[in-house]
Amino acid sequence: MTSSQSGQLHNTEIGKLKSYLINVVTREMEASPVPVEQRRQALTKQLQQAYQSTRLQLPTVLREQIFRDVLDELLGYGPIQTLLDDPEITEVMVNGAHNVYIERKGKLERTSVQFEDDTQVLRVIDRIVTPLGRRVDADTPTVDARLPDGSRVNAVIPPVAIDGPTITIRKFTKGRLKIEQLIDLGSITRNMADFVRACVVSRLNIVISGGTGSGKTTLLNVLSEYIPNDERIVTIEDAAELQLQQDHVVRMETKPPNSEGRNAVTIRDLVRNSLRMRPDRIVVGEVRGGEALDMLQAMNTGHDGSLTTIHANSPRDSISRMETLCLMAGMDLPVRVIREQIASAVDLVVQQSRLRDGSRKVTSITEVAGMEGDTVVMTDIFRFEQTGVSSDNKVLGELKPTGIRPLFYPRLEISGFKLGPEVFGANLSEILGSRRR
Ligand SMILES: Nc1ncnc2c1ncn2[C@@H]1O[C@H](COP(=O)(O)OP(=O)(O)O)[C@@H](O)[C@H]1O
Ligand SMILES: [Mg+2]
Known part of the structure; x- marks a missing residue:
């Protein structure tokens, strides 16, 4: 030198x-x-x-x-590396150099972690995205990426992010929550789990509805595991999160546009393409655009047993959200027609919620039973009934069957499932011995 x-x-x-x-x-x-x-x-x-x-x-x-x-x-990733290393922390959120938040056990907390300045935050973002062949700059100020361990990252920089560069990391939970853990956590009962398993195996079309971070993807992963091993599964996601154990899985992921803003591959493109891949099942990470219509059409034309999630706060809300998304497909269909498609395609809505105390639960499992006039008929089969709040602010309540057996029950029986009143709760006619079949 x-x-x-x-x-x-x-x-x-x-x-x-x-x-x-x-x-x-x-x-x-x-x-x-x-x-x-x-x-x-x-x-x-x-x-x-x-x-x-x-x-x-x-x-x-x-x-x-x-x-x-x-x-x-x-x-590694500078000041947030220790947060990434801590297995108790599920999310890391950087709002500019001096505000770093985490989620631990479902609760948001501010940390004392600080970056030296915005430049250092930008350096960490660069380190995350550069190996993936992506970049952030004033022209493309938002980026989605993944860490080598599978954690999902979103970054937004100025001028779009007003108070400095922002990073949101949803950590990859090594070994996603499995059904036994969800039962232990009180998120779902064993009877509800048995019921949804029967529904998945019997090829019902199921929509998991919930807010951001409510546990939709986790539940989708759990339900997808119930798909029998001899079926060909095509998964479609924005960023691959599902971890299916079956042998025969084809995984597809969307692609952002190139630097000229062209050649993006959307969820909708992939849903359409998947129909030509001879799938037994289509699993779509989340519908949030016009692909909702393609998905319904697939469900209505022989690709039953499909699974997806949607951002909505109640089962009924998920239906109107789906209507809105179908309108985004730009096919000029009357709402009434779309609604009929939804009612005939979707068999079950599983509502996942994040409660005020940070716990996540399946708050209802609802049958979509058809149309009555202009209204989609929805029947709760299971429901969370809140009874109060404990002294340490935990939400108290019980997950219960409503006593109603779904109209699609015969389809479960054909697939070999016998679920009795211990699952659905006894209703009066059953007590009197005249079973509804
Ligand atoms: N039933 C549950 N109980 C506790 N934590 C959960 C539960 N379901 C999911 N989580 C956790 O909540 C976070 C968000 O879950 P995720 O399934 O990605 O939500 P969504 O897809 O609705 O945004 C993850 O860290 C996940 O491990
Ligand atoms: Mg998700």
Whole structure:
């Protein structure tokens, strides 16, 4: 490094210096591991020592830049790395350099974690998106990405994000929640689980409805696992989150537009394409646009047993939301026709909710029974009945069958399921012995 005395370094030399520093420091770190909180300080000290031993005299600005890059390199995603490492934390939200929030056990908390400045936040965003061949800049200020461990990331930078660059990370839960855990958590009862399993195996079309973060994808994953292993499953998602264990799964993911804003591949494109892939089942991560209409048509034309989620706050709300989404398909169909399609395609709506205390529950399982005049007939088969709130603000209540057996029950029987009054709750006629079949 002959040119170094004058403070002039070529890029390749800077690169060499960085790897030299990283090597020295890593060796020392491995020799004497330091607790995560102290790592940054310890590293900085070791870096300074390693740098001094090179006898280089670089301009302060350049030296500091190199130190920062090396530290970021060594410390993963900078200040939020420790949050990402903590298995109790399910989400990490950066609102500009000085406001970092997390979700732990369903509750939002502000942390004391801070970035040095917005530039450092931008660097972390770059580190996340660059390996994926994506970029963020003033022209494309929003980006979706995934960490190598599968966590989902969204980043928004100025000018769109007014108070500084924003990162939202939905952490990949190693081994998503399984049905047994959902039962243990009180999110669903065993009887409800048995019932929905029968519905999935019997090829009912099921829509999981719920708000953001209510647990829709988690439940979709659980329900999809009930699909028998000999069926060909096509999954369609914005960012692959489902983890199906079956042998015969074809996974597809949307693609954002290129830098000229072209060649995007949307959920709708993929739904249409999937029909030509000879699927036994189509599982769509979430319908949020015109694909709702294609999905209904698929459900109505032999691709029964399809599963999807939708953003809505009640089963009835999910029907009107679906109407709105179908109108977005731009086919100029009268609402009445769309509604009829929905009523005949969708068999069951499973409503997932995040309650005020942060707990998540299946708050209703509702049959879509058809049309009566202009109205879609919906019948709750199970329902959460809240009884109150405990002294420590936990929502109290019970998940109960309503005593009504769905009209599609014979379809479950044909598939070999016998679910008695212990599942649906006894109603009067059953007590009197005249069973409704
Ligand atoms: N029944 C549940 N009980 C507790 N936590 C849950 C439950 N279902 C999901 N979660 C957690 O809630 C977060 C959001 O779940 P997700 O299924 O991704 O929601 P959505 O798809 O509705 O946005 C995840 O961290 C997930 O592990
Ligand atoms: Mg989701």
